[in-house]
Amino acid sequence: MRLDALSIVGVVLAFLAILGGQYWEGGNLSALVNGPALLIVMGGTLGAILLQTPLNTFLRAARLLFWVFRAPRFDMDVGISQVLQWSMIARKEGLLGLENIEDRVKDPFSRKGLSLLVDGGEPENIRSIMMLELEMQEQYLQQGAKVYEAMGGYSPTIGIIGAVMGLIHVMGNLSDPSRLGDGIATAFVATIYGVGMANLFFLPIAGKLKNTILLQSHYREMMVEGIISVAEGENPRIIENKLNGFKHQDADLRIKLGRT
Numbered sequence: 001m002r003l004d005a006l007s008i009v010g011v012v013l014a015f016l017a018i019l020g021g022q023y024w025e026g027g028n029l030s031a032l033v034n035g036p037a038l039l040i041v042m043g044g045t046l047g048a049i050l051l052q053t054p055l056n057t058f059l060r061a062a063r064l065l066f067w068v069f070r071a072p073r074f075d076m077d078v079g080i081s082q083v084l085q086w087s088m089i090a091r092k093e094g095l096l097g098l099e100n101i102e103d104r105v106k107d108p109f110s111r112k113g114l115s116l117l118v119d120g121g122e123p124e125n126i127r128s129i130m131m132l133e134l135e136m137q138e139q140y141l142q143q144g145a146k147v148y149e150a151m152g153g154y155s156p157t158i159g160i161i162g163a164v165m166g167l168i169h170v171m172g173n174l175s176d177p178s179r180l181g182d183g184i185a186t187a188f189v190a191t192i193y194g195v196g197m198a199n200l201f202f203l204p205i206a207g208k209l210k211n212t213i214l215l216q217s218h219y220r221e222m223m224v225e226g227i228i229s230v231a232e233g234e235n236p237r238i239i240e241n242k243l244n245g246f247k248h249q250d251a252d253l254r255i256k257l258g259r260t
Contacts (some may be wrong), residue, residue, distance in 0.1 A: 007208065014200045025050050037162050037190035041197065044158035049151050060140070061147035068205050071212045074219035076247040079110075083226030083243060086114065087236040093233075109133065109220050113227040119147060123231040130224045138217045145209035152202035159194015163187040222246035 019029055031042070050058065082105075088095045098120045105111040116126045166187025222243055229239045 004006025004046040004071050010204070011201075018196065018200075021239065023257075032189060032192065034186055034189040034193075037166075037186050037193055039086060040162035040186075040190055041167065041193040044161065045151055045155045045194075047196070048154045048158070049147060052150060053147055057143050058147060064141065064144040064209055065205070067212050068208050071208075072216065074215050075241075076219065076222065079219060079223055079226070080240060080243045080247065082110070083223065083230065084236050084240055086117075087230045087234070087239050090117075090230050091233070091236070107223075109137070110223050110227075113223060117177050117227055117231055121231070123124050123228045126231055127224060127228050130220075130227070133216060134224065135218050138213060141213045141216075145213065147204050147206075148202045148209065149206035152198040152206060155198040155202055156194045159191045162194065166190060218246070218249070 019032070022029055022032060053061075086098055086101075089101070095118055098114060102111060102114050102118060105114055109130075113126065113130050116129060119127075135137075164187075166184065169186065170184055225246070226239060226243055229242060
């Protein structure tokens with residue numbers, strides 16, 4: 001894993017844009033700080049998501065948050081090189097020769113595929129097992145990403161609830177002008193918190209996690225194809241040409257997703 005500088009830049013830029021715009025317009029930065037509004041939006045959003053989400057899915061989403069700033073790397077060149085190494089060992093020593101390097105494979109998914117290969121599984125059986133696990137893992141991770149997507153949906157609505165509550169406070173104190181300011185501030189700031197958190201944090205986090213999960217699945221599809229090719233005894237050069245197709249698709253996919 002490596003630190004994702006774009007995520008850090010994005011968070012900092014979002015804060016600077018909001019605060020800088022407020023200051024540029026001559027507003028007071030302290031006007032954006034409102035404890036009751038923050039409590040309403042954050043507490044309401046968190047309560048709604050806890051009501052909707054099973055505990056294990058919520059905890060999974062919390063763990064996935066680290067991927068936003070330190071996402072796992074899926075290096076196609078390293079994966080292809082690894083598969084080619086396995087292919088050459090299998091051609092020289094047979095599939096049992098791969099048993100010695102099985103424990104050195106760091107990726108659990110690739111290690112499982114290599115284990116099935118060493119055990120002499122039929123290529124189609126290996127493909128079926130590996131693709132099923134890939135799909136299940138992708139769904140497992142996508143459920144975590146959808147938690148943030150749901151928070152992005154609830155947050156603006158909770159902000160509107162906070163705004164209405166502030167206006168109710170205002171309407172109940174029309175006879176006391178000194179108390180109108182707090183109610184109006186809570187009303188507008190709650191809306192800013194709700195919409196801002198959804199569009200600057202929750203929805204972008206969900207999008208980034210989904211992109212990372214998609215890149216991981218694409219990498220693992222390549223590894224499955226490579227393992228099947230080794231099981232079928234294909235020539236290393238043919239395997240390399242086949243897997244390079246995944247590499248080119250990965251480059252196109254990263255461009256489409258805005259990743260490097």
